[in-house]
Amino acid sequence: MRDGVPTPVPRLFNRVNLADRLVGDDVAVPRPLVLTSLHGYQRSWAGADLVAGLTLLVIAVPEQLATSRLAGMPPITGFYAFVAGTVLFALLGSNPQMSVGADSTIAPLFAAGVSTLALTGSAHYVDLVAILAVMVGLIVMLVSILRLGWIAEFLSTPINTGFLCGVAVIIIAHQLPEFFGLPPTGGTDLHRVGYVVTHLHEVNGWSLAIGIGVLAVMLVSARLDRRIPAALIGLAGSTALVAALGLQSHGVAVLGTVKTGAPHLGLAGLSWSTLGSLATLAAVVALVVVTQTAATTRGFAERGGYDVDAGRDFLGVGAGSVVAGLVGSFPVDASPPRTGAVATAGGRTQAGALGAAAVVVLLVPFANVLSDVPLATLAAILIFIALRLFRVGDLIAIARFNSFEFALAAVTLLTVALVGVEQGIAVAVGLAILDRIRLSARPQLHVLGRLPGTTSWQRSALDPSAEQVPGILVALFATPIWYANAVHFREEVSDALTHTPEPVRVFVLDTIGMSDIDFTGSRAMSQVLDLFERDGIAFGIARAGVHLHDSLRRSGLAARIGEDHFFTSVNEAVATLTAGPPPQA
DSSP states (O other), rough: TTTTOOOSSSOSSSOOOOOHHHHTTTOOOOOOOOOGGTTTTGGGGGGHHHHHHHHHHHHOOOOHHHHHHHTTOTHHHHHHHHHHHHHHHHHHOOOEEEEEEEOTTTHHHHHHHHHHTTOOOSSHHHHHHHHHHHHHHHHHHHHHHOOGGGGGGGSOOHHHHHHHHHHHHHHHHHHHHHTTTTOOOOOOOOHHHHHHHHHHGGGOOHHHHHHHHHHHHHHHHHHHHTOOOOOHHHHHHHHHHHHHGGGGTTTOOBBBOOOSSSOOSSSOOOHHHHHHHHHHHHHHHHHHHHHHHHHHHHHHHHHHHHOOOOOHHHHHHHHHHHHHHHTTTOOOOOHHHHHHHHHHHTSSSTTTHHHHHHHHHHHHGGGGGGGGGGGHHHHHHHHHHHHHHHHHHHHHHHHOOOOHHHHHHHHHHHHHHHHHHHHHHHHHHHHHHHHHHHHHHHHEEEEEEEEETSSOOEEETTTTBBBBBEEEEEOOOOOOOTTTTTTHHHHHHHHHHTTTTSSSEEEEEEEETTOOBBBHHHHHHHHHHHHHHHTTTTEESSOOOOHHHHHHHHHHHHHHOOOOEOOOOHHHHHHHHHOSOOOOO
Protein backbone atom coordinates (compact mmCIF):
# COMPACT_ATOMS: atom_id res chain seq x y z
CA MET A 1 0.00 0.00 0.00
CA ARG A 2 1.37 3.25 -1.21
CA ASP A 3 -1.11 5.90 -0.38
CA GLY A 4 0.25 9.32 0.27
CA VAL A 5 3.94 8.50 -0.12
CA PRO A 6 5.71 11.81 -0.66
CA THR A 7 8.47 11.84 -3.24
CA PRO A 8 11.25 12.48 -3.57
CA VAL A 9 12.50 11.49 -0.11
CA PRO A 10 15.93 12.81 0.91
CA ARG A 11 18.69 10.22 0.60
CA LEU A 12 19.97 10.21 4.16
CA PHE A 13 22.26 7.20 4.38
CA ASN A 14 24.74 5.24 2.32
CA ARG A 15 23.50 1.80 1.35
CA VAL A 16 25.17 -0.36 3.99
CA ASN A 17 24.06 -2.54 6.88
CA LEU A 18 22.27 -0.41 9.47
CA ALA A 19 24.45 -1.56 12.35
CA ASP A 20 27.64 -0.98 10.37
CA ARG A 21 26.31 2.42 9.23
CA LEU A 22 25.88 3.56 12.77
CA VAL A 23 29.33 2.58 14.07
CA GLY A 24 31.48 3.08 10.99
CA ASP A 25 32.12 1.17 7.81
CA ASP A 26 35.45 -0.21 9.02
CA VAL A 27 34.03 -1.91 12.11
CA ALA A 28 32.16 -5.19 11.70
CA VAL A 29 29.59 -5.67 14.46
CA PRO A 30 26.60 -7.98 14.79
CA ARG A 31 23.19 -6.46 14.21
CA PRO A 32 21.63 -5.65 17.62
CA LEU A 33 18.59 -7.67 18.62
CA VAL A 34 16.55 -4.67 19.83
CA LEU A 35 16.48 -0.94 19.11
CA THR A 36 18.43 -1.47 15.90
CA SER A 37 18.07 2.09 14.65
CA LEU A 38 19.27 3.57 17.96
CA HIS A 39 22.46 1.52 18.14
CA GLY A 40 25.44 3.89 18.18
CA TYR A 41 23.19 6.96 18.40
CA GLN A 42 24.94 10.26 17.70
CA ARG A 43 24.05 13.58 19.30
CA SER A 44 24.02 15.28 15.90
CA TRP A 45 20.96 13.27 14.91
CA ALA A 46 18.82 14.61 17.77
CA GLY A 47 17.66 17.73 15.95
CA ALA A 48 16.38 15.84 12.91
CA ASP A 49 14.70 13.22 15.09
CA LEU A 50 13.02 15.94 17.17
CA VAL A 51 11.55 17.58 14.05
CA ALA A 52 10.44 14.20 12.72
CA GLY A 53 8.84 13.31 16.06
CA LEU A 54 6.88 16.57 16.22
CA THR A 55 5.79 16.14 12.60
CA LEU A 56 4.62 12.60 13.33
CA LEU A 57 2.78 13.72 16.46
CA VAL A 58 0.67 16.42 14.79
CA ILE A 59 -0.26 13.98 12.03
CA ALA A 60 -0.87 10.95 14.23
CA VAL A 61 -3.20 12.46 16.85
CA PRO A 62 -6.08 13.37 14.52
CA GLU A 63 -5.43 10.42 12.21
CA GLN A 64 -5.45 7.80 15.00
CA LEU A 65 -8.60 9.37 16.41
CA ALA A 66 -10.32 9.21 13.00
CA THR A 67 -9.13 5.66 12.34
CA SER A 68 -10.54 4.43 15.64
CA ARG A 69 -13.93 5.77 14.49
CA LEU A 70 -13.51 3.98 11.18
CA ALA A 71 -12.72 0.78 13.08
CA GLY A 72 -15.86 1.15 15.19
CA MET A 73 -13.72 1.29 18.34
CA PRO A 74 -13.63 3.72 21.29
CA PRO A 75 -11.59 6.84 20.38
CA ILE A 76 -8.91 6.21 23.00
CA THR A 77 -8.02 2.84 21.45
CA GLY A 78 -6.51 4.63 18.46
CA PHE A 79 -3.93 6.15 20.79
CA TYR A 80 -3.28 2.75 22.37
CA ALA A 81 -2.69 1.29 18.90
CA PHE A 82 -0.25 4.04 17.99
CA VAL A 83 1.77 3.66 21.19
CA ALA A 84 1.85 -0.16 21.01
CA GLY A 85 2.77 -0.22 17.33
CA THR A 86 5.43 2.49 17.67
CA VAL A 87 7.16 1.09 20.75
CA LEU A 88 7.24 -2.55 19.63
CA PHE A 89 8.44 -1.66 16.15
CA ALA A 90 11.19 0.55 17.56
CA LEU A 91 12.27 -2.37 19.74
CA LEU A 92 12.16 -5.14 17.14
CA GLY A 93 12.02 -3.56 13.66
CA SER A 94 14.88 -2.49 11.43
CA ASN A 95 13.61 0.47 9.41
CA PRO A 96 14.71 3.73 11.10
CA GLN A 97 11.90 5.81 9.59
CA MET A 98 8.81 3.60 9.40
CA SER A 99 5.74 4.58 11.42
CA VAL A 100 3.45 1.87 12.76
CA GLY A 101 0.02 2.26 14.33
CA ALA A 102 -3.68 2.40 13.50
CA ASP A 103 -4.10 2.43 9.73
CA SER A 104 -7.07 3.31 7.53
CA THR A 105 -6.30 0.54 5.04
CA ILE A 106 -7.08 -2.36 7.37
CA ALA A 107 -9.59 -0.62 9.67
CA PRO A 108 -12.63 -0.98 7.35
CA LEU A 109 -11.49 -4.49 6.49
CA PHE A 110 -11.64 -5.92 10.01
CA ALA A 111 -14.55 -3.66 11.02
CA ALA A 112 -16.72 -5.10 8.26
CA GLY A 113 -15.75 -8.64 9.22
CA VAL A 114 -16.25 -8.32 12.97
CA SER A 115 -19.53 -6.43 12.52
CA THR A 116 -21.07 -9.67 11.20
CA LEU A 117 -20.35 -11.28 14.58
CA ALA A 118 -21.22 -8.45 16.98
CA LEU A 119 -22.92 -5.06 17.01
CA THR A 120 -20.40 -2.37 16.11
CA GLY A 121 -19.30 -0.44 19.19
CA SER A 122 -20.67 -2.99 21.66
CA ALA A 123 -18.51 -4.51 24.40
CA HIS A 124 -18.54 -7.85 22.57
CA TYR A 125 -17.40 -6.13 19.36
CA VAL A 126 -14.48 -4.47 21.19
CA ASP A 127 -13.50 -7.83 22.73
CA LEU A 128 -13.57 -9.54 19.33
CA VAL A 129 -11.45 -6.83 17.70
CA ALA A 130 -8.86 -7.16 20.48
CA ILE A 131 -8.71 -10.95 19.99
CA LEU A 132 -8.42 -10.41 16.25
CA ALA A 133 -5.50 -8.02 16.79
CA VAL A 134 -3.60 -10.67 18.74
CA MET A 135 -4.34 -13.29 16.05
CA VAL A 136 -3.21 -10.97 13.25
CA GLY A 137 -0.05 -10.10 15.16
CA LEU A 138 0.83 -13.75 15.78
CA ILE A 139 0.32 -14.60 12.10
CA VAL A 140 2.52 -11.70 10.97
CA MET A 141 5.19 -12.73 13.49
CA LEU A 142 4.96 -16.30 12.18
CA VAL A 143 5.51 -14.97 8.66
CA SER A 144 8.73 -13.42 9.95
CA ILE A 145 9.92 -16.48 11.85
CA LEU A 146 9.19 -18.91 8.98
CA ARG A 147 10.47 -16.46 6.32
CA LEU A 148 7.15 -16.48 4.48
CA GLY A 149 7.24 -12.86 3.34
CA TRP A 150 7.06 -14.04 -0.27
CA ILE A 151 3.31 -14.65 0.16
CA ALA A 152 2.84 -10.89 -0.11
CA GLU A 153 3.89 -11.16 -3.75
CA PHE A 154 0.63 -12.94 -4.58
CA LEU A 155 -1.00 -9.51 -4.40
CA SER A 156 0.25 -7.98 -7.65
CA THR A 157 0.29 -4.24 -8.27
CA PRO A 158 -3.06 -4.27 -10.14
CA ILE A 159 -4.63 -6.25 -7.29
CA ASN A 160 -3.13 -3.89 -4.69
CA THR A 161 -4.37 -0.89 -6.66
CA GLY A 162 -7.87 -2.31 -7.00
CA PHE A 163 -7.90 -3.29 -3.34
CA LEU A 164 -6.90 0.19 -2.17
CA CYS A 165 -9.46 1.82 -4.46
CA GLY A 166 -12.12 -0.52 -3.10
CA VAL A 167 -11.13 0.32 0.47
CA ALA A 168 -11.33 4.02 -0.45
CA VAL A 169 -14.90 3.52 -1.65
CA ILE A 170 -15.76 1.75 1.63
CA ILE A 171 -14.25 4.55 3.71
CA ILE A 172 -16.12 7.27 1.82
CA ALA A 173 -19.41 5.38 1.92
CA HIS A 174 -19.09 4.88 5.69
CA GLN A 175 -18.25 8.54 6.34
CA LEU A 176 -20.85 10.21 4.13
CA PRO A 177 -23.67 10.26 6.74
CA GLU A 178 -21.46 11.94 9.35
CA PHE A 179 -19.99 14.30 6.76
CA PHE A 180 -23.51 15.48 5.90
CA GLY A 181 -24.62 15.57 9.53
CA LEU A 182 -27.16 12.77 9.11
CA PRO A 183 -28.03 10.16 11.74
CA PRO A 184 -25.83 7.06 11.49
CA THR A 185 -27.01 4.11 9.43
CA GLY A 186 -25.84 0.57 8.73
CA GLY A 187 -26.07 -1.80 5.81
CA THR A 188 -24.03 -2.17 2.65
CA ASP A 189 -22.03 0.61 1.03
CA LEU A 190 -24.74 1.02 -1.62
CA HIS A 191 -27.34 1.33 1.12
CA ARG A 192 -25.31 4.01 2.89
CA VAL A 193 -24.90 6.04 -0.31
CA GLY A 194 -28.59 5.62 -1.12
CA TYR A 195 -29.48 6.68 2.41
CA VAL A 196 -27.57 9.93 2.01
CA VAL A 197 -29.11 10.64 -1.39
CA THR A 198 -32.66 10.07 -0.14
CA HIS A 199 -32.13 12.15 3.02
CA LEU A 200 -30.46 15.21 1.57
CA HIS A 201 -33.36 17.31 2.86
CA GLU A 202 -32.25 16.41 6.42
CA VAL A 203 -28.62 17.51 5.98
CA ASN A 204 -27.23 19.56 8.85
CA GLY A 205 -25.77 22.68 7.25
CA TRP A 206 -23.30 23.35 10.05
CA SER A 207 -21.91 19.80 9.93
CA LEU A 208 -21.61 19.90 6.15
CA ALA A 209 -19.88 23.28 6.29
CA ILE A 210 -17.39 21.97 8.87
CA GLY A 211 -16.71 18.85 6.81
CA ILE A 212 -16.19 20.80 3.60
CA GLY A 213 -14.00 23.35 5.37
CA VAL A 214 -11.72 20.74 6.96
CA LEU A 215 -11.48 18.80 3.70
CA ALA A 216 -10.61 21.98 1.81
CA VAL A 217 -7.88 22.85 4.32
CA MET A 218 -6.34 19.39 3.89
CA LEU A 219 -6.53 19.45 0.09
CA VAL A 220 -5.01 22.93 -0.18
CA SER A 221 -2.30 22.14 2.37
CA ALA A 222 -1.35 19.00 0.47
CA ARG A 223 -0.93 21.12 -2.64
CA LEU A 224 1.15 23.79 -0.90
CA ASP A 225 3.34 21.76 1.46
CA ARG A 226 2.80 18.27 2.84
CA ARG A 227 4.49 19.31 6.08
CA ILE A 228 1.57 21.58 7.02
CA PRO A 229 -0.35 19.77 9.84
CA ALA A 230 -3.66 20.26 8.06
CA ALA A 231 -5.53 17.53 9.95
CA LEU A 232 -4.52 18.99 13.30
CA ILE A 233 -5.42 22.50 12.15
CA GLY A 234 -8.82 21.30 10.98
CA LEU A 235 -9.44 19.35 14.17
CA ALA A 236 -8.43 22.18 16.50
CA GLY A 237 -10.22 24.87 14.50
CA SER A 238 -13.50 22.99 14.12
CA THR A 239 -13.49 21.92 17.79
CA ALA A 240 -12.98 25.52 18.90
CA LEU A 241 -15.76 26.64 16.56
CA VAL A 242 -18.22 24.11 17.99
CA ALA A 243 -17.40 25.12 21.56
CA ALA A 244 -17.48 28.87 20.87
CA LEU A 245 -20.78 28.90 18.95
CA GLY A 246 -22.51 26.13 20.88
CA LEU A 247 -23.11 24.22 17.66
CA GLN A 248 -24.18 21.07 19.47
CA SER A 249 -27.48 22.84 20.09
CA HIS A 250 -27.74 23.26 16.30
CA GLY A 251 -27.52 19.53 15.73
CA VAL A 252 -23.77 19.17 15.11
CA ALA A 253 -22.78 15.68 16.27
CA VAL A 254 -19.57 15.51 18.31
CA LEU A 255 -17.27 12.79 19.59
CA GLY A 256 -18.68 12.96 23.11
CA THR A 257 -17.12 11.65 26.28
CA VAL A 258 -13.74 10.06 25.68
CA LYS A 259 -12.77 7.34 28.12
CA THR A 260 -9.41 8.04 29.73
CA GLY A 261 -7.08 6.15 32.01
CA ALA A 262 -4.83 3.15 31.68
CA PRO A 263 -6.00 0.23 29.53
CA HIS A 264 -6.90 -3.16 31.00
CA LEU A 265 -4.44 -5.88 30.10
CA GLY A 266 -5.83 -9.17 28.77
CA LEU A 267 -8.45 -10.65 26.49
CA ALA A 268 -12.16 -11.13 27.25
CA GLY A 269 -14.43 -13.69 25.61
CA LEU A 270 -11.60 -15.88 24.36
CA SER A 271 -12.74 -19.35 23.21
CA TRP A 272 -12.03 -21.92 20.51
CA SER A 273 -15.27 -21.01 18.72
CA THR A 274 -14.28 -17.33 18.73
CA LEU A 275 -10.87 -18.16 17.31
CA GLY A 276 -12.49 -20.26 14.59
CA SER A 277 -14.95 -17.53 13.61
CA LEU A 278 -12.13 -14.97 13.31
CA ALA A 279 -9.49 -17.20 11.68
CA THR A 280 -10.21 -16.38 8.02
CA LEU A 281 -10.54 -12.67 8.71
CA ALA A 282 -7.28 -12.68 10.68
CA ALA A 283 -5.46 -14.37 7.80
CA VAL A 284 -6.74 -11.81 5.28
CA VAL A 285 -5.86 -8.84 7.50
CA ALA A 286 -2.41 -10.34 8.15
CA LEU A 287 -1.85 -10.75 4.40
CA VAL A 288 -2.65 -7.07 3.84
CA VAL A 289 -0.41 -6.05 6.75
CA VAL A 290 2.50 -8.10 5.39
CA THR A 291 1.99 -6.67 1.91
CA GLN A 292 1.81 -3.06 3.06
CA THR A 293 4.70 -3.46 5.50
CA ALA A 294 6.93 -5.00 2.83
CA ALA A 295 6.08 -2.27 0.32
CA THR A 296 6.61 0.50 2.86
CA THR A 297 9.89 -0.66 4.36
CA ARG A 298 11.49 -1.55 1.01
CA GLY A 299 10.18 1.54 -0.76
CA PHE A 300 11.50 4.01 1.80
CA ALA A 301 14.77 2.12 2.25
CA GLU A 302 15.37 2.46 -1.48
CA ARG A 303 14.55 6.18 -1.42
CA GLY A 304 16.59 6.82 1.72
CA GLY A 305 19.59 4.75 0.68
CA TYR A 306 19.72 2.38 3.66
CA ASP A 307 19.26 -1.35 4.08
CA VAL A 308 16.47 -3.00 6.04
CA ASP A 309 15.55 -6.48 7.18
CA ALA A 310 11.94 -7.03 6.10
CA GLY A 311 11.69 -10.10 8.33
CA ARG A 312 12.59 -8.01 11.38
CA ASP A 313 10.03 -5.43 10.32
CA PHE A 314 7.30 -8.08 10.08
CA LEU A 315 8.27 -9.18 13.59
CA GLY A 316 8.03 -5.63 14.93
CA VAL A 317 4.67 -4.89 13.30
CA GLY A 318 3.25 -8.26 14.39
CA ALA A 319 4.38 -7.74 17.98
CA GLY A 320 2.77 -4.31 17.90
CA SER A 321 -0.58 -5.87 16.97
CA VAL A 322 -0.28 -8.46 19.74
CA VAL A 323 0.35 -5.81 22.40
CA ALA A 324 -2.36 -3.56 20.95
CA GLY A 325 -4.85 -6.42 21.27
CA LEU A 326 -3.78 -7.19 24.81
CA VAL A 327 -4.54 -3.58 25.85
CA GLY A 328 -7.96 -3.63 24.17
CA SER A 329 -7.10 -1.98 20.86
CA PHE A 330 -7.02 -3.18 17.25
CA PRO A 331 -4.48 -4.44 14.66
CA VAL A 332 -1.69 -2.08 13.59
CA ASP A 333 0.08 -1.70 10.29
CA ALA A 334 2.92 0.20 8.64
CA SER A 335 1.71 3.58 7.42
CA PRO A 336 3.11 4.90 4.12
CA PRO A 337 1.84 8.49 4.67
CA ARG A 338 3.25 8.81 8.20
CA THR A 339 6.50 7.12 7.16
CA GLY A 340 6.73 9.59 4.30
CA ALA A 341 6.24 12.47 6.72
CA VAL A 342 9.06 11.20 8.96
CA ALA A 343 11.36 10.74 5.97
CA THR A 344 10.58 14.19 4.58
CA ALA A 345 11.25 15.72 8.01
CA GLY A 346 14.70 14.10 7.97
CA GLY A 347 14.15 11.53 10.76
CA ARG A 348 17.28 9.45 11.32
CA THR A 349 16.10 6.82 13.82
CA GLN A 350 13.05 5.61 15.72
CA ALA A 351 13.83 8.10 18.50
CA GLY A 352 11.42 10.63 16.99
CA ALA A 353 8.60 8.07 16.85
CA LEU A 354 9.27 7.00 20.44
CA GLY A 355 9.11 10.64 21.49
CA ALA A 356 5.75 11.07 19.73
CA ALA A 357 4.44 7.92 21.44
CA ALA A 358 5.59 9.26 24.83
CA VAL A 359 3.66 12.50 24.28
CA VAL A 360 0.55 10.53 23.28
CA VAL A 361 0.84 8.56 26.55
CA LEU A 362 0.92 11.87 28.43
CA LEU A 363 -2.14 13.06 26.49
CA VAL A 364 -4.25 9.98 27.31
CA PRO A 365 -5.39 11.19 30.78
CA PHE A 366 -6.57 14.44 29.19
CA ALA A 367 -8.19 12.88 26.11
CA ASN A 368 -11.63 14.05 27.20
CA VAL A 369 -10.75 17.54 25.91
CA LEU A 370 -11.51 16.00 22.51
CA SER A 371 -15.18 15.51 23.39
CA ASP A 372 -16.23 18.53 21.27
CA VAL A 373 -14.51 17.28 18.10
CA PRO A 374 -17.20 17.27 15.37
CA LEU A 375 -17.81 13.90 13.75
CA ALA A 376 -17.88 15.77 10.42
CA THR A 377 -14.23 16.70 11.02
CA LEU A 378 -13.19 13.08 11.53
CA ALA A 379 -15.25 12.12 8.47
CA ALA A 380 -13.44 14.77 6.40
CA ILE A 381 -10.03 13.48 7.55
CA LEU A 382 -10.96 9.95 6.55
CA ILE A 383 -12.41 11.05 3.22
CA PHE A 384 -9.15 12.87 2.50
CA ILE A 385 -7.22 9.68 3.26
CA ALA A 386 -9.60 7.73 1.01
CA LEU A 387 -9.06 10.16 -1.85
CA ARG A 388 -5.32 9.55 -1.51
CA LEU A 389 -5.94 5.79 -1.60
CA PHE A 390 -7.98 5.99 -4.81
CA ARG A 391 -5.12 6.23 -7.30
CA VAL A 392 -6.77 7.13 -10.59
CA GLY A 393 -3.39 7.59 -12.26
CA ASP A 394 -2.37 4.02 -11.37
CA LEU A 395 -5.62 2.65 -12.80
CA ILE A 396 -5.05 4.54 -16.05
CA ALA A 397 -1.45 3.27 -16.27
CA ILE A 398 -2.59 -0.32 -15.73
CA ALA A 399 -5.32 0.04 -18.36
CA ARG A 400 -2.81 1.35 -20.89
CA PHE A 401 -0.39 -1.47 -20.17
CA ASN A 402 -2.68 -4.49 -20.25
CA SER A 403 -6.46 -4.82 -20.43
CA PHE A 404 -6.54 -8.11 -18.51
CA GLU A 405 -4.55 -6.69 -15.60
CA PHE A 406 -6.85 -3.67 -15.57
CA ALA A 407 -9.76 -6.11 -15.41
CA LEU A 408 -8.10 -7.68 -12.35
CA ALA A 409 -7.90 -4.26 -10.71
CA ALA A 410 -11.50 -3.45 -11.62
CA VAL A 411 -12.83 -6.80 -10.37
CA THR A 412 -10.93 -6.36 -7.12
CA LEU A 413 -12.23 -2.82 -6.69
CA LEU A 414 -15.86 -3.73 -7.36
CA THR A 415 -15.81 -6.93 -5.30
CA VAL A 416 -14.16 -5.22 -2.32
CA ALA A 417 -16.55 -2.26 -2.46
CA LEU A 418 -19.78 -4.13 -3.23
CA VAL A 419 -19.31 -7.63 -1.77
CA GLY A 420 -16.50 -7.68 0.78
CA VAL A 421 -12.78 -7.27 1.26
CA GLU A 422 -12.05 -10.96 1.81
CA GLN A 423 -14.04 -11.96 -1.25
CA GLY A 424 -12.42 -9.25 -3.35
CA ILE A 425 -8.90 -10.38 -2.53
CA ALA A 426 -9.78 -14.05 -3.00
CA VAL A 427 -11.37 -13.45 -6.41
CA ALA A 428 -8.53 -11.25 -7.65
CA VAL A 429 -5.76 -13.60 -6.47
CA GLY A 430 -7.59 -16.54 -8.05
CA LEU A 431 -7.93 -14.72 -11.36
CA ALA A 432 -4.29 -13.61 -11.28
CA ILE A 433 -3.08 -17.17 -10.69
CA LEU A 434 -5.31 -18.45 -13.49
CA ASP A 435 -3.90 -15.78 -15.79
CA ARG A 436 -0.33 -16.84 -14.97
CA ILE A 437 -1.26 -20.47 -15.65
CA ARG A 438 -2.90 -19.42 -18.93
CA LEU A 439 0.24 -17.60 -20.06
CA SER A 440 2.62 -20.38 -19.00
CA ALA A 441 0.40 -22.96 -20.70
CA ARG A 442 0.63 -21.13 -24.05
CA PRO A 443 4.27 -20.05 -24.45
CA GLN A 444 5.58 -19.29 -27.91
CA LEU A 445 8.18 -21.34 -29.76
CA HIS A 446 10.66 -18.74 -31.07
CA VAL A 447 12.47 -19.38 -34.37
CA LEU A 448 16.11 -18.28 -34.28
CA GLY A 449 18.33 -17.02 -37.11
CA ARG A 450 22.09 -16.55 -37.36
CA LEU A 451 23.42 -13.02 -37.17
CA PRO A 452 25.54 -12.31 -40.27
CA GLY A 453 29.28 -12.71 -39.78
CA THR A 454 28.90 -14.19 -36.27
CA THR A 455 28.30 -17.48 -34.53
CA SER A 456 25.42 -15.96 -32.55
CA TRP A 457 21.75 -16.84 -33.02
CA GLN A 458 18.89 -14.50 -32.25
CA ARG A 459 15.11 -14.54 -32.47
CA SER A 460 14.12 -13.50 -35.97
CA ALA A 461 11.23 -11.44 -34.61
CA LEU A 462 13.65 -9.34 -32.54
CA ASP A 463 16.38 -8.82 -35.13
CA PRO A 464 15.41 -8.75 -38.84
CA SER A 465 19.05 -9.28 -39.79
CA ALA A 466 19.02 -12.76 -38.26
CA GLU A 467 19.18 -15.13 -41.24
CA GLN A 468 17.42 -18.44 -41.61
CA VAL A 469 19.80 -21.17 -42.80
CA PRO A 470 18.15 -23.36 -45.45
CA GLY A 471 17.31 -26.82 -44.16
CA ILE A 472 18.08 -25.86 -40.54
CA LEU A 473 15.48 -24.90 -37.98
CA VAL A 474 16.66 -23.55 -34.62
CA ALA A 475 13.90 -22.94 -32.07
CA LEU A 476 13.81 -21.58 -28.52
CA PHE A 477 11.24 -22.80 -25.99
CA ALA A 478 12.23 -20.79 -22.93
CA THR A 479 9.98 -22.37 -20.32
CA PRO A 480 9.63 -25.74 -18.59
CA ILE A 481 7.55 -28.33 -20.44
CA TRP A 482 4.82 -29.52 -18.09
CA TYR A 483 1.37 -31.03 -18.28
CA ALA A 484 -0.35 -27.70 -19.02
CA ASN A 485 1.79 -26.86 -22.07
CA ALA A 486 3.03 -30.27 -23.25
CA VAL A 487 0.47 -30.61 -26.06
CA HIS A 488 1.02 -26.98 -26.98
CA PHE A 489 4.78 -27.61 -27.28
CA ARG A 490 4.22 -30.52 -29.66
CA GLU A 491 1.81 -28.46 -31.77
CA GLU A 492 4.23 -25.50 -31.88
CA VAL A 493 7.05 -27.72 -33.17
CA SER A 494 4.79 -29.27 -35.80
CA ASP A 495 3.56 -25.84 -36.87
CA ALA A 496 7.13 -24.52 -37.15
CA LEU A 497 8.12 -27.44 -39.39
CA THR A 498 5.10 -26.83 -41.62
CA HIS A 499 5.87 -23.14 -42.18
CA THR A 500 9.53 -23.44 -43.21
CA PRO A 501 10.17 -22.57 -46.91
CA GLU A 502 12.41 -25.63 -47.41
CA PRO A 503 12.33 -29.14 -45.96
CA VAL A 504 14.07 -29.30 -42.57
CA ARG A 505 17.10 -31.58 -42.26
CA VAL A 506 18.32 -30.39 -38.84
CA PHE A 507 16.28 -29.24 -35.85
CA VAL A 508 18.08 -27.68 -32.86
CA LEU A 509 16.09 -26.96 -29.68
CA ASP A 510 17.61 -24.18 -27.57
CA THR A 511 16.57 -25.03 -24.01
CA ILE A 512 17.99 -22.04 -22.17
CA GLY A 513 15.19 -21.21 -19.73
CA MET A 514 13.70 -24.73 -19.93
CA SER A 515 14.60 -25.65 -16.38
CA ASP A 516 12.44 -28.75 -16.14
CA ILE A 517 10.30 -31.30 -17.96
CA ASP A 518 7.68 -33.40 -16.19
CA PHE A 519 6.34 -36.85 -17.12
CA THR A 520 3.59 -35.47 -19.38
CA GLY A 521 6.16 -33.21 -21.03
CA SER A 522 8.46 -36.18 -21.64
CA ARG A 523 5.61 -37.95 -23.44
CA ALA A 524 5.16 -34.90 -25.68
CA MET A 525 8.91 -34.80 -26.35
CA SER A 526 8.82 -38.48 -27.27
CA GLN A 527 6.08 -37.77 -29.83
CA VAL A 528 8.20 -34.95 -31.28
CA LEU A 529 11.11 -37.39 -31.63
CA ASP A 530 8.77 -39.80 -33.43
CA LEU A 531 8.00 -36.99 -35.88
CA PHE A 532 11.71 -36.26 -36.46
CA GLU A 533 12.54 -39.95 -36.99
CA ARG A 534 9.69 -40.33 -39.46
CA ASP A 535 10.86 -37.37 -41.54
CA GLY A 536 14.59 -38.09 -41.20
CA ILE A 537 15.37 -34.91 -39.26
CA ALA A 538 18.56 -34.77 -37.18
CA PHE A 539 17.81 -33.44 -33.69
CA GLY A 540 20.01 -31.83 -31.08
CA ILE A 541 19.54 -29.94 -27.80
CA ALA A 542 21.56 -26.83 -26.95
CA ARG A 543 22.28 -25.29 -23.55
CA ALA A 544 20.38 -27.84 -21.44
CA GLY A 545 20.69 -27.34 -17.69
CA VAL A 546 21.70 -30.09 -15.29
CA HIS A 547 18.17 -30.63 -13.95
CA LEU A 548 16.66 -30.85 -17.44
CA HIS A 549 19.38 -33.25 -18.58
CA ASP A 550 18.76 -35.47 -15.53
CA SER A 551 15.01 -35.51 -16.21
CA LEU A 552 15.63 -36.53 -19.83
CA ARG A 553 17.94 -39.31 -18.65
CA ARG A 554 15.36 -40.67 -16.19
CA SER A 555 12.71 -40.71 -18.90
CA GLY A 556 15.01 -42.52 -21.34
CA LEU A 557 14.84 -39.63 -23.79
CA ALA A 558 18.51 -38.67 -23.38
CA ALA A 559 19.57 -42.12 -24.62
CA ARG A 560 17.11 -41.88 -27.48
CA ILE A 561 18.34 -38.44 -28.48
CA GLY A 562 21.95 -39.47 -27.96
CA GLU A 563 24.27 -38.07 -25.33
CA ASP A 564 26.46 -36.74 -28.13
CA HIS A 565 23.51 -34.63 -29.33
CA PHE A 566 23.61 -32.36 -26.26
CA PHE A 567 25.60 -29.20 -27.00
CA THR A 568 26.84 -26.23 -25.05
CA SER A 569 25.79 -23.70 -27.70
CA VAL A 570 23.42 -23.38 -30.63
CA ASN A 571 26.26 -22.82 -33.09
CA GLU A 572 28.08 -25.94 -31.92
CA ALA A 573 24.89 -27.95 -32.39
CA VAL A 574 24.30 -26.61 -35.91
CA ALA A 575 27.92 -27.14 -36.97
CA THR A 576 28.05 -30.71 -35.64
CA LEU A 577 24.66 -31.85 -36.96
CA THR A 578 25.14 -30.33 -40.43
CA ALA A 579 28.56 -31.99 -40.75
CA GLY A 580 26.85 -35.36 -40.71
CA PRO A 581 28.01 -38.56 -38.99
CA PRO A 582 31.76 -39.16 -38.71
CA PRO A 583 33.25 -41.38 -41.45
CA GLN A 584 33.28 -45.10 -40.72
CA ALA A 585 36.68 -46.64 -40.09
